Amino acid sequence: MLRLALVSTPRSGNTWLRYLLARTFDLEQYAVHSPSALDWSSLPQRCIVQLHWNNTPEFRSLLNAADFRVITISRHPLDTLLSILHFSPNEPETAQWLLGQGGSEQSIHHKSPASSEFQDYCISPRAQALLSVTPQWWDVDGVVKVRYEDLVSDTTGVLCTIAEVIGEPASGLAEIVDSLSIENLRLTSSNQHFWKGQPGLWRNLILPDFAEEIYQVNQGSFEKPGYTCASDEKLQVCNVEEFWAQLD
Numbered sequence: 001m002l003r004l005a006l007v008s009t010p011r012s013g014n015t016w017l018r019y020l021l022a023r024t025f026d027l028e029q030y031a032v033h034s035p036s037a038l039d040w041s042s043l044p045q046r047c048i049v050q051l052h053w054n055n056t057p058e059f060r061s062l063l064n065a066a067d068f069r070v071i072t073i074s075r076h077p078l079d080t081l082l083s084i085l086h087f088s089p090n091e092p093e094t095a096q097w098l099l100g101q102g103g104s105e106q107s108i109h110h111k112s113p114a115s116s117e118f119q120d121y122c123i124s125p126r127a128q129a130l131l132s133v134t135p136q137w138w139d140v141d142g143v144v145k146v147r148y149e150d151l152v153s154d155t156t157g158v159l160c161t162i163a164e165v166i167g168e169p170a171s172g173l174a175e176i177v178d179s180l181s182i183e184n185l186r187l188t189s190s191n192q193h194f195w196k197g198q199p200g201l202w203r204n205l206i207l208p209d210f211a212e213e214i215y216q217v218n219q220g221s222f223e224k225p226g227y228t229c230a231s232d233e234k235l236q237v238c239n240v241e242e243f244w245a246q247l248d
Helices: 013-027 056-066 077-090 092-100 116-122 125-131 133-138 148-153 155-167 173-180 180-188 207-218 219-221 235-248
Strands: 003-006 028-031 045-049 067-074 146-147
Touching: 003 013, 003 028, 013 028, 013 045, 013 125, 013 173, 013 180, 067 148, 077 092, 077 116, 077 125, 077 207, 092 125, 116 125, 116 207, 125 133, 125 146, 133 219, 146 148, 146 155, 148 155, 155 173, 155 180
Parallel strands: 003 045, 003 067, 028 045, 067 146
Antiparallel strands: none
């Protein structure tokens, strides 16, 4: 038996990591918006479930009863917010993240990173709720922790580490990693799900004062996984707008 629950903040590399783990360990895949969407008692013996959900006693009990091992993935919060900004106009189901806790992404559709709408969103209860998911699981005993930045820079190495931690063999990783690269997956997506995948884009897109404000409001979401927000003090709105336009 191998049952994995991938529980993290949206737009942190969840889907990519799920695909990689499913292929590596031959697991059936499920992606849902809430625990109630699944019959946990009848899931296959070998499966991976992906969802964005708070660390509650009820959910932990559900996972324990079904013998699930939890994996969580972190990503720099500012890169995560930019990914939400880009993705949300193309996928209406982002409104279902955490079943709408704290609001939705409607206000930032087709806005730029320098817009007042995006700045308001990033310090809103909605952004706080989404960014807090991974940190809620980060220090829980037995949870397998993955950093998105490490997954990008050494995908095979991260998969090997996970395999060692959960006690499962992993073979054929070179072929798996190549076939499930961000570049290849981008070709299969109709909703911009796999965008740039490049860590550190925020340094060219989040103004310094704005980055500091987001940090102050979401400090725990930065500090638990070990992220900072030191940015280019010379960055101006015109630079942001130009760089953002080039990305699309």
